[in-house]
Amino acid sequence: VQEAERLHGKLEQVPFLVTDNGSCFLARYFQKAIKDRFRHVRTRYRTPQQLGLLERFHQTLKREEVYWQLYEHPQDAREKLVAFRDRYNSIRPHWALAPAAGGDVLTPEDVYVKGRAITLPRWQGWAKAAKEKLDESMHQDAQLRQAA
Structure with a gap:
């Protein structure tokens, strides 16, 4: 949320958090922790491709950073991973x-x-179809909140 607000200013809507259906994301403790902070969107069962972009990022992270580094200590790893994220988002061109x-x-x-x-x-x-569906859902939620 802080990073999104740093880049785009104050968020107008509650951000959504996309997860798979792992037991940790279905647990009451997790639901309680994100309540009122995020809108939780779960992928459909048996559709790993729905998290494909995240999985692809993890693969790139490992191939371009993790496998090539020797981290001195946990803080060193955190700093190098932050540097990778910055390089990935602002310097490294993406063919897609x-x-x-x-x-x-x-x-x-x-x-x-x-x-x-x-x-x-x-x-x-x-991805375009999924975004349109999500936008429609968020629009309906906004209308319901205004009506309430």
């Missing part, structure tokens, strides 16, 4: 983020912070 106007691929910061338009690859059509 092709600018709509053409040219070299962009970084996530270019797209999600600076608002540069991209052309979604064909294989990401499901």
